[in-house]
Amino acid sequence: MRDKHQIGLIDNTPILQISRSGLSASGPVVAELTARSVDPADGLMGFNITFGASGDLQPRCNTSLDAFCDGGNYNNYNMEVVDRMGADSFCPDHGVMLSKVKNSDRTQPFQWVIDANPEDAHVVDFYYPNGTARYWSIGDYRQLVDALFHAGTNSGSEYEHEDLANGLHFYVLDTRRDSGVLKYTVGVRSTSTNNTSTATHGVELNTGTADGYLCTFDLKNTGKAASNASGIHPQDLSAYLGSDIYRLSAEIDSDSWKVGVPNALAHAKIGESTSVMVAFGPATNGTSYGTTSATITLTVTSESDPKIKSVATCKV
Structure with missing residues (x-):
């Protein structure tokens, strides 16, 4: 979704523009998203949650020492739905993709996918001539084969993600198919201690x-x-x-x-x-x-x- 918008294939119309600081006052945002490989018509393709002037609050880490270090300095979070159809027919799974993205392509990486299952996939890459198996290394992009989030329990994946440093909690709430088109209901809320919402809950x-x-x-x-x-x-x-x-x-x-x-x-x-x-x-x-x-x-x-x-x- 980020790349389509970056090169002008889509505009902001199907993407909800959400402010991280605004969530602490407005309360959760909940919406149904349509798979990104399908024209959503009057529906939505995804969320773009902006960090604003305070930026990415993730603590510094060293990409040379930690394969799970995202490098920092991201501008937004994206939530979108991937289905194995159309331009995404080659994808190994379907579900909700959550990623941190940058507004500019100049600094790599400009998109970091949050892996719902960060454990080693333990898949053989190739065999040495002596028959010894060589597995995908930690940090290999193919480890994202099971990165997507799913709705419900016992789905083989996760249905939520909390970024404590950035004060955001993401939820995958429900899923359905409409004439074969995959749709997910997702939500995001602020976990900031500076909560200014006047809502009462019951x-x-x-x-x-x-x-x-x-x-x-x-x-x-x-x-x-x-x-x-x-x-x-x-x-x-x-x-x-x-x-x-x-x-x-x-x-x-x-x-x-x-x-x-x-x-x-x-x-x-x-x-x-x-x-x-x-x-x-x-x-x-x-x-x-x-x-x-x-x-x-x-x-x-x-x-x-x-x-x-x-x-x-x-x-x-």
């Missing part, structure tokens, strides 16, 4: 309903919008503000059952509701292998204000 959960091996709960955002959220970003983001992001955790009161959340994150605009699910099933080490009744307890916590929680139960 959440309500109803009692869950069991159907098969799923319990479904209705989650409602009962907060109030910030009054100081206008004119603080490079463009009007009012359509993408007013949401809160929530973290889900579940437990069950019987060792005959196991429980988990298919998606550990949820989001809802102020005054609106969304459905969240908890999956359950018989535990192989259970005393009666899921034959007894049990109660699932779901706890939902606001990411903007961790003191705001709601708890509900579901009988199974």
Whole structure:
């Protein structure tokens, strides 16, 4: 996305321009992005989060000594969706790409991809004549084969990234396909201690309903919008503000059952509701292998204000 914009193939229209400092006053920005290899029409291709005058706050590191050192001095973060179609059909994965970028090409690297799975991929590069395997080295760009972020738990990747130094938290909230076109709902919020938002946060959960091996709960955002959220970003983001992001955790009161959340994150605009699910099933080490009744307890916590929680139960 950054390169397309840099050489004039696209303008700013499909890219949300977000200010890092503005996020501390406006609260989270949440939007659905369309895969970059597809014309988004009236939709969005990505986020561009600008660091502003204070710049990249990542501590200095030495690129000669640390393969994970990005070199610093970046100007923005980009979030975009990659799908294996069109110009991206050669890509090894599909998902959300998060990267730090520079406004100028003169200093290398001008784009640094955040690797969702920075561990060594341990893939053979070639074999020596004596049969000894040589693997990809740490720092080889091919290690980014599994760098993309995915929505949900147990996806084989991560669904969030926090840059503590720059005071930003990125979320991959949900995904869907629309007539084959990949779309992801993503969010970003400030983690700065200098939070000036006037928003108040709230959440309500109803009692869950069991159907098969799923319990479904209705989650409602009962907060109030910030009054100081206008004119603080490079463009009007009012359509993408007013949401809160929530973290889900579940437990069950019987060792005959196991429980988990298919998606550990949820989001809802102020005054609106969304459905969240908890999956359950018989535990192989259970005393009666899921034959007894049990109660699932779901706890939902606001990411903007961790003191705001709601708890509900579901009988199974």
